[in-house]
Amino acid sequence: MKLFQKTASAILVSSLIAGAAQAQVSDDEIRIGYLADMSGTYRDLAGPGGLEALKMAVEDFGGSVDGKKIVLFNADDLNKPDVGANTVRQWVDEKNVDMVTGLVASSVVLAAVKVVEQADKLALISGAASSGITNEYCSPNHIHWTYDTYALANGTAKAVLAGGGKSWYLLTADYAFGHAMEADISKVVKEGGGEVLGSVRHPFPSTDFSSYVLQAQGSGAQVVALANAGADTVNALKTASQFGVTQSGQQLAGMVVFLNDIHAMGLEVTQGLKLTTGWYWDMNDETRAWAKRYHARFGSMPTMAQAGVYSATMHYLNAVKATGSDDTKTVRAKMAETPINDMFAKGGKIREDGRMVHDMYLVQVKTPAESKGEWDLYKVLSTIPGDQAYRPLADSQCKLVNKVAKN
Amino acid sequence: MTLIFGIPLGVLLGQLLLGLINGAFYALLSLGLAIIFGLLRIINFAHGALYMLGAFAALLGLQHLGVNYWMALVLSPLVVGALGMAIERHLLRRIAGEDHLYGLLLTFGLALILEGGFVKLFGVSGASYPTPDLLKGGVNLGFMFLPGYRAWVVVAALVVCFATWFMIERTRLGSYLRAGTENPKLMQAFGINVPLLITLTYGYGVALAAFAGVLAAPIYPVSPTMGANLLIVVFAVVVIGGMGSIMGAIVTGLAMGLIEGLTKVFYPQAASTVVFLVMVIVLLFRPAGLFGKEA
Structure with a gap:
């Protein structure tokens, strides 16, 4: 396999050199x-x-x-x-x-x-x-x-499982992306010895999450995971904070959360949230x-x-x-x-x-007391090596990968 | 615990209460729309953008001028209401008496300009408005944890809604308004300043939207698109209640909140469409809406 790749790239490179003459x-x-x-x-x-x-x-x-x-x-x-x-x-x-x-x-x-x-x-x-x-x-x-979704779900879910969060409840955006995310999370949770107690699929986009947050609270799960993105995640987090989700002992796990989301919501609402990111400015x-x-x-x-x-x-x-x-x-x-x-x-x-x-990073949102400035928002907890973060080629459905494997 | 259709009673009560909170917002917004449509015959598509302006006025007031929540609750509707009166005086008046479509297009254009301008200035992520200290925390009702602020929203919205209803249906000023709706020419002949009445009405409708915006600020992110998301549902509420019906707007707003709340328990996927389903059914059987008068 290695040898094949080398020859393949050698052929490729030589053909390119020929082309490069023009x-x-x-x-x-x-x-x-x-x-x-x-x-x-x-x-x-x-x-x-x-x-x-x-x-x-x-x-x-x-x-x-x-x-x-x-x-x-x-x-x-x-x-x-x-x-x-x-x-x-x-x-x-x-x-x-x-x-x-x-x-x-x-x-x-x-x-x-x-x-x-x-x-x-x-x-x-x-x-x-x-x-x-x-x-x-x-x-x-x-x-x-x-x-990508795989790396984010994988990184965050594994970290939360390792921290003892075994029973999960999912808030899922009701469209292709949310469903894929839900499947990715469920897989990681089950493989890690955890259990998904239930999920609720909310319309995309939604402004009011109070009802879903209440259902998540009622489920008694240790972890409430957000299989949504952008404004939906922002709304869900904000609502969860108002309904005292973390105060009542449940943990929140955001899957697709960006720096601008955290900045917009403020640390008061988001503190303690664990998430996976591909890069952070203050590393x-x-x-x-x-x-x-x-x-x-x-x-x-x-x-x-x-x-x-x-x-x-x-x-x-x-x-x-x-x-x-x-x-x-x-x-x-x-x-x-x-x-x-x-x-x-x-x-x-x-x-x-x-x-x-490339390497991904598990980060935690700082508390207002820890933060020293407007953009001082994350502390990096650990580095997830690239080959563990992304979907292994062995599980890939990509036609380009299969070609190589078959040869 | 008692089960109703397989759902514990506590959960059901919790969801109904949440539905009522959303319903309060629907009621406030659709009330403003109904008042404006009643007198001006304008389908005010800028209502969502003005609701957003109300929230932003509160946010910017807090950030730059130190205006606290309680002051914003009064000041923001006044400021945005004044802007509404300027819009009526200088823009809407020019197309008074034309086809509905002109008003719709003009207000829709205004909404796009306002929202686009705010996106340019503030981005789409929006910002967070802190919950006022007095209303932080909440009460445990046994079946659910009710944040204090949400309880306040229901009370404030209901008080304002019914005060408005009382003013329009039970006072002299209200009778002028209703008469102006019926026959503006005759009113003018009686020496009532109808153009002023119209300006004030539009201003009041807009102020209601801004009031809802301030109420919403601590709950939802204050963002330029916050109104656009809500507006279509609110229009459906107005149609179900009957265009221009004051009581219809209030009652339907609350009822739709409750129906949405129930849908979220039984089949959450349909939560964003159930209002439109109700609208279709109502239009089939009562084209003028539940509280509207048959033409």
Whole structure:
């Protein structure tokens, strides 16, 4: 298997070198499109901030790669798959865009990557959650960078189980993402010797969670897990705090929670919550230095999705520089063979299914007394090594992985 | 414990109480809509955005001017109500007497501009408004833990709703209002300043929305989209109650809250649609709504 991979990549590399002999940067420009929800529910998670991170990456590269100018396009996908797919189609057809990044709502991403695959371009996904993106929907044309549902459910649920939380009750958003999350959590809980006492599927989106919180309280479970995201999670947490869920001895576990959510809710409501994140700004000097630059430009601290946009773009531009090409296969192969070592990840690697595997972090939200500033929100409890955090290739349904295995 | 349809009585009581709390919000908002429709014949799509403005006025007042919750409860409706009067005076008046569609489009456009502007300024995550100290904590009712603030919401909303009903149905000012609805020309001939009456009515309807916004601020995140999510349900409530019916709006608002609460126990997936189901059924059998007068 190892040997096969080596020969395969050797063949790939040699064919690429042959290709690289020709003039390789199309239109003499490197064209990048940034597609994200710029105005709706997911705006603060990636949105304009992610675009700023992208601009930082381009500027750090001096605006060009070996004299080839980097040109940016951006658009609002309004969280609508058809809008997202049409925008990307326009970009690749008319503007000859080489790479698309941002990519937030999973539904939009699944529509957009199909277009990217047909046009044989590259998509670097930073915002989206669904682990299906590199599982049943994997393609050689996209890479999932920052996190996914599998890693978040896995990381948080295991940690809570280890802390003694054995009986669970789930609040699930009633659509594909929530159901997938519920299945992921249930699996981890059962394998860890725990028990799921019940779940309630609430409509997406919901404003009033008091009824579901009451049902969760009535269940007597030790852990109330939130298999939802964004505003739903915010509402559920806020309601849980008002109804005294933690005071009555139950533990809350948020699955898809971002820095901007915690910031919006405040520590009074969220303190003590355990969650898994792909990155946090206040981890070491490197992350702090980058985050400070970002903060000075944008006015808030970056989320993991925004940092992921920077990291993915830098890695892409480095690969373009190294190969002197913006051809998808060439760049994709170079990206895969180069480990990712930057402020975002250490020793990160891109698998054949398109999953960028890197360490994840189990964090706990600080109490108001512990926090020293507006954005001092998490304390890092432990590091989850990348190969334990993400779905192992052995369990993958990705067509690209099966091909390798069968040979 | 007694079981009702397999659900413990305690759980059921808890859910009914929560339904009543939501119903209080529906009642407040649909009441404002009903008043505005009654006199102006305007389908006020900006109502959700104005509710959001009420919440933001409280939040910004607290953050920048030190206005506490109790003061905000009075000041925010006044400020937003004044804005409402300006909207009526300078925008809605220009299309008075035109087809309903013009009013609908104008207010819908206003809502989009307000919400878009606030998204630009504050983002979509919103911010948290602290529960006032006096109402922190709660009481254990045996079958559930009732946060003090939620109990207050029901009381405050009901008092304001019934005070409004009393003012419109039982006082002289209210009789002018109702007469203005019936025949504005005749009212004018009697020397009543109908345009002023209209401005004040719109302002009052808007102030009710802002009041609901302040009440909601400590419960839900204060965010630019908070009104848009609620507005459609509230419209359904108004339609079920009968467009323009004051009592209809209050009673239906509370009733829909209760029905939603029950749905959340028996089949939570349908909780967000049950109101519309009721609306369809009501429209089939009573097209003018439960409390509306048949035209």
